[in-house]
Amino acid sequence: MKALLLFLLTAITASAYQHFEARQRRPLALTPDGTHLLALHSPASSLSVFATGSGASTPPVLVAEIPVGMEPVSVQARTNDEVWVVNEESDSVSVVSLSRRVAIATIRVGDEPADLCFAGGKAFVSCARSREIVVIDVAARAIVTRIPVNGLMPSAMAVSADGSRLYVASLLSGNKTTVLPAASAPNPPAPTNTALPAAPKTGLIVPANDPRIGWNTLDNDIAEIDTANNQLLRWIGGVGTNLFALAMHPDGALWCANSDSNNLIRFEPELRGEFVKHRLTRIALPAATLTHHDLNPGIARAITPAPASIALALAQPTSVVFTPDGTRSWVTAFNSDRIAETDPATGAILRRVDVRAGSDGVRGPRALVLSADGTRVFVLNKLSDTLTTVGTADGAWISESRIGSMDTILPEHRIGRGILNDARLSGNGTISCATCHLDADHDGIAWDLGDPGGSMVSIPSADLSIHDETVYNRSLHPMKGPMVTQTLRGLALNDSVLNSPAAAIVTKFHWRGDKPTIQSFNTVFPNLMGGTARPDNDMDKVAAYLRSLLHHPNPNRNLDRTLKTNLNGASAVAGRELFLNHTRSHCIVCHAFDAGTDQNLDLPSLVGRGQPMKNPPLRLIYQRAGIYNPGNNQQSLSGYGFGSDGTFHALPEAHPYTLDRLRAADMAPLTTFLMSFDTGTAPVVGYQVTVTPANAAATATSAELALLETRAAWLDAALVASGNLSGLRRTFRWDTPTQRYLADTVTDSPRTRAEMLALVTGAEDTLTFSGTLVERATAFGGDRNGNGIRDRDEAPPALWIGTTPEAVRLRWSSYFDWYPETSTGLSGDWVPWHVAPEEDGGTLFADDFHPTAPARFFRLSRTW
Structure with missing residues (x-):
């Protein structure tokens, strides 16, 4: 039967829940x-x-x-x-x-x-x-x-x-495709919608062996x-x-x-x-x-x-x-x-x-x-x-x-x-949003999704790069040319607009800012996938899911989230000063913190564009490092660079800018800072220290835990610990106000770091301390189901056994962390009972339609 499914929320609240979308390869x-x-x-x-x-x-x-x-x-x-x-x-x-x-x-x-x-x-x-x-x-x-x-x-x-x-x-x-830059590309065809003006000059996606391409795409x-x-x-x-x-x-x-x-x-x-x-x-x-x-x-x-x-x-x-x-x-x-x-x-x-x-x-x-x-x-x-x-x-x-x-x-x-x-949900069953947005990320290539029969779109924006906060309506042509697939992760960070009141009215999503909400991407289902538009309620759920996704931490930052003074021979700290220096780089005018964008469609001419384009965020620049190596036979790992259309391969100037006052010596530190841009997730999230008797007394172990405790105080992450002590599964949670670790039972007193390390003495004792997302601290740190009762204080479920001439039925409270075992005698070997449990009215039940003889014993065992 398939009635068992089963989606019970046990620990996390909707208002706080955030997560990552694991790229499972061999799960x-x-x-x-x-x-x-x-x-x-x-x-x-x-x-x-x-x-x-x-x-x-x-x-x-x-x-x-x-x-x-x-x-x-x-x-x-x-x-x-x-x-x-x-x-x-x-x-x-x-x-x-x-x-x-x-x-x-x-x-x-x-x-x-x-x-x-x-x-x-x-x-x-x-x-x-x-x-x-x-x-x-x-x-x-x-x-x-x-x-x-x-x-x-x-x-x-x-x-x-x-x-x-x-x-x-x-x-x-x-x-083996790449983008022919607009300057080298032929003029676009005439629109099929005769009410449209001529299309802007854009790049063109071509095979990598096109003779007009000047680099080797591997x-x-x-x-x-x-x-x-x-x-x-x-x-x-x-x-x-x-x-x-x-x-x-x-x-x-x-x-x-x-x-x-x-x-x-x-x-x-x-x-x-x-x-x-x-x-x-x-x-x-x-x-x-x-x-x-x-x-x-x-x-x-x-x-x-x-x-x-x-x-x-x-x-x-x-x-x-x-x-x-x-x-x-x-x-x-x-x-x-x-x-x-x-x-x-x-x-x-x-x-x-x-x-x-x-x-x-x-x-x-x-x-x-x-x-x-x-x-x-x-x-x-x-x-x-x-x-x-x-x-x-x-x-x-x-x-x-x-x-x-x-x-x-x-x-x-x-x-x-x-x-x-x-x-x-597509017209022929072969396409989903995730066809290009693999695991809510991207596919690494560009697509030309323009429409010669489409309509013009008007987007409010301002010329903030030249300090003009007057709001204009920029007209966007539907024949937009190649666009690199963007990630769907970290979209909630797009809500931060820091640079100007004018930027607050600019729409947020897509390269051109032409989608005011995530829900407005509903047109993709009929127009691109060949299916039908989804109900509004469905798109609300898609938006809620996407807004819960986080970026991975930037590995180029220190564990305490600070910038490195020497990364690939340059200082990210010095690069940050250049980035913020309005008279030297002008970067901060359009790429404001925290996301690295002010969400505005600025003057396209200042960045070498033939059409308006949203100032892109800088959080994921590090992920495209090294894809182009002009010093090695002009080789590129990808046919697509940093720009919206896949052009521009080199940092720090991923686009031309007429007001640039950077010197040659500024390039390396500024690049290093861009490669270190904060993604919104602290480096301590996911960081682990496994403690055994071999390293429990080591100074380095205590120092690592001290850093994790400090970052927990800054709300970069929560700190939890789990493992085996004296043969028992144990979990703990670091509590910043008391500066103590709280155990999975009220009978244990809160412990200091030194007292925690002193617990790891037996040959098979081990504790792994983990930085985790703040909202997961309770679930991972001693109260799995979030009911206010610590894990070791939870009473086991009652087991009810009934029989009929046809079957044996077990029934117990719907705790999925318990499973039935059976044995022919109380002193015999206990083995799992291989009957799939189902849920019914708040309890789990399992039927065996082939009762065994002689009589058998049953018990419940815990999965952790």
Whole structure:
């Protein structure tokens, strides 16, 4: 039955809730013996452990929830007990002991780590934002070396069967397109709406090999690395635009789940229903011969809605696995709420399984694994935070259960999140908002979504760059030219307008400021996706969800949020002074703090533009560092630079400015400051310190905790601690007013830092101190369900057992952090009872329709 879903808010209030959208890469894995399924509950910063059981119709049972770093995105089991978890927001790897149910080590790696593989006694961690592979000695848990990877967002990884080769896919690898600047581009065509004036001169998206282009755009899709000597051997190109997952076929071929964008098609009416192709690509090795398999062959690309196509479409493949004999593969379609069984030999779709069928709510199947016996496929649904089990023999639904007991996503946010990702809302089922805004971010390329048949738009603005606060109406032509896809994260920061009263009336969203609210993007559904406009209430939920999203911290700032005096040989502190110096740089006039923009459409002529453009924020400049290297054969990792249309590749002057008084010596520090611009999230958010008896007395440990305590006082983050002490799971929360750590039970007195460290004395004792978002302090620091009763003071639920001739029924209070165990005797082995619980009237119940004989005993056990 599917009546169990299940979205209970337990700890977070709507008014304060903020979060990150984890880019899950490998959130599901099995232990080597196949007895436990490892699932990441990313919003809860937790690893969930399921007992898989055996048999074709057996549902898995949640048996443990183990705190890890913030925004875990990938998990791999090194042994049946030791599990490594990659934490995107914490920039770390958590090493977890399943038997002890605790993180026993934290290894800090690079910025925004994404995936992990083991080979030759080493762990290889892809760090997407810092563009490197961190190599770790698994025995010593120490970093051996760092391999630079010249790709955009190196993320998903796979290892050859013999362990000699590592393959790393670039999430934003691009598709060998770039922008021909407006000065070199041909004049745009005449508008089809004869009432329109001539279109402005804009750039043009062209193939990167266009002879008019003066730089070399690389196509670094998949890196091949020698795992023995940690050397990058070559790049494989031509795979796709956005690469989501890699998998090795038993025959030795490498497969990539990807999407390929059609951004060479110009204008919104022509792109409607034609955005991307979703594919599985076979890469024959060592020749690297590519064979693309379209997951939607024959899908109608019609402008009008096509229900038959919507019912079959598979959008955004994010995971692929093969049966041991290689004759079949399974793939997730994240935006379609489907998984599919395919024939690798032909690419044919053999079966589609709808993981949403018969239930409300978008699921978002993100990853899957096959059970050890091959009878079941386990599917992690990211958008619903659930686990679906499907039989491989017939594709039959077996069960769906919560990934974890603590639901940290608000109901309205979950609905808005689903709408953003739901390709079934498009005309042919292949497109969603998330097709370009991957995980509410961007796809790394530009699109020309102008409309020759559109209408002019009038936007109020002022010439603030020349100190004129008079409000004018600027006319915007619908043939706007190429625009780089922008992130949907951090939109709430757009509400801060600091520079001028005139700026307060300027609309906020889009490159040209032509969308007054998030809700006004509703036109995308009919005009671009070929579907129908959503009800106002739906768009309100999308807006609420997007406004809850935060940016990652800027790794170029110090942990205490201050600027560095030496970053790449220059001082960000000196750069800030230049930025603020009106007579030297003029930057602050248009790029006001906090967001780095005054939201105004200023004089386009002053920045080399042919049409008005909103002054863009500077929070994410650091993320595009190094994509262009003019000193190395004019090479670019991306065909798209800092400007709105993808032109301008070099800092600090990402656009020409006629009033510039900067000297040559000013360039390096000003660039360094721009690379250090505050994102709105403090660097201590996600930062962790794992304390064991080996480092509990170290001065450095106490110093790190002192810094975390200080930043908590500044409300940069809350500070919590969790771990095992004397064999018991414990959690604590730092309380700034009392300067003490409060425990998960009222029977414990508040403790100082020194007293906390003194607790870690036993050989297996460990405590991990974590900076977390302020609104999560209660849930992560001793009161999971936010009911005012500390976790260790909670009374266990009562268990009721009933029988009929047909079934045994267990019933208990709806605490999802308890699960039933059974045994043939009180002194026997207790094992999980593999029956999927359902919710009914505030209680959970589970039926076994095959009562066992002799009589059995039952009890409830806690997941943490």
